[in-house]
Amino acid sequence: MDNSRVITIKNYLHENKVDAYLITDKEDQFYVANYTGDDGFVVIDAENKYIVTDARFFEQIKLEAPEFEVIDINKQSLADFLSSKYKLVAIESDSLLTQDYQAIVAKGVETVSANLVIKKMRMYKSTEEIGYIQKAADITDKVYDHIINFMKVGMTEVEVADEIEATGKKLGAQKLSFETIVASGVRSSFPHGDATDKVIEDGDVVTLDFGFVYNNYYSDTTRTVVMGTATEEVKKVYSIVKGAEELGIKFAPMVETFGDLDRAVRGYIDDSGYGKYFNHGTGHGLGLVCHDYPIIRTSNDDQLEDGIVFTIEPGIYLPNKFGVRIEDDIYKDDNGETVHVTKSTNELIIIK
Ligand SMILES: [Mn+2]
Incomplete structure (x- = not known):
């Protein structure tokens, strides 16, 4: 059979x-x-x-x-x-x-x-597959809860990445979704800045992009935190990225195609005046690989249907200054509602 x-x-x-x-x-x-x-x-x-x-x-x-x-x-x-x-x-x-x-x-x-x-x-996930992605994302949420209490000024990016990875494995992850990104200070303006031995300093914006695999299925989350105090510019950019992300999550059940979703999120950042600093797609499918089909960009005309798990991850990257990205894993259920697979808060966390 x-x-x-x-x-x-x-x-x-x-x-x-x-x-x-x-x-x-x-x-x-x-x-x-x-x-x-x-x-x-x-x-x-x-x-x-x-x-x-x-x-x-x-x-x-x-x-x-x-x-x-x-x-x-x-x-x-x-x-x-x-x-x-x-x-x-x-x-x-x-x-x-x-x-x-x-x-x-x-x-x-x-x-x-x-x-x-x-x-x-x-692309279309069964209930069972969604359950595995949810477990992978639950681990990622717990790691975020832990890491915002763990990281301190004076640690290196690698020390923070190591703690993220060790904590996820302790919580039952099969493996990492990808090499953990910890990018602090000016390095946060690199969308994919792998952790280095740079010391995290007071006032640094820090991008944490990480994920874990559970039973072969991937999760992928990004949060941006600030050490010590956030400048007005950081607060402003953060609130625009957060607004764009929330708009994407809200519009996901209403738009017809993934291209429409990208246009909506991109339009929000364009209207805020930061359009040219959002230099990648709005998100991607999640499943047996981290960057699974579809890639959410303007040219994608795949229908945004129930049961497709994907990320929404707008970002603004200001060269020589800092960058902010927020990423959640979501899907539309068969009632047409957005389900948040990632449950961590997307509020700006300032680490004292
Ligand atoms: Mn991603």
Whole structure:
């Protein structure tokens, strides 16, 4: 019996008259086949399901994906296997290595790029998947509660990042969502300033961007705090970013597309006069990777539908001064209401 994810791929093959789907993206392989091996190819055709890999993974496949037939890549290369069975194969050109692609094409197989077929399936989260993301975000919330009491003037960014990471792991995180960002003072104007040995000083604006993984699902939160006292300019910029973030959260259930959401948030910052200092998208999907499909930018016309978990993370970055970003994880439920996955306060926290 095929699971619904395999059935959706078979429908795609049938509707597009494609012989087989070659899955190379690791998270797509896990999503469709439950395969976690870090090497190998998943192939689905109208009748069969295969994993093409080497003997290191055979025992693992028996456990994770017993309904998949194993092809020993040391006896038959991927290109030989595909060319012996198929004329037209859907590929994921954002993850298939050029050397593998060239070998397939050299054997006379035609390909069609189908990057988004599984990414768009992954966009809609089941109740179970949302539960995992919620647990990941709960850990992230607890870490924020802890870290605002832990961090002090005189610590380095790395010391704060280490504490964030250790606390998340103690609370049951499987791993970090990404290298923790702690960017203080002028460095807060770098949207992705990894923690360094810079000492955090009185008056510094500090951006904390961090997240944890629970049962393979990611959370991602950003908060910006101030050490000691906040200047009027910092307070003003903070309140604009907060206003933009809250507007995004409020509009999410009302807009039609993700592009509309980006326009609304961007418009708010534009109207405040800081438009040119908001130099990235409004957010991104969350799931089996941190920056999952879709990327929320003006050009995205995907419908903003129920059950898509995503971030809202406007920011304003003033070169040589400071930056502010606030990021929450949210989704629209089937009543059309925004659900806050991230629950930490977005009020300005001044750390004395
Ligand atoms: Mn993010």
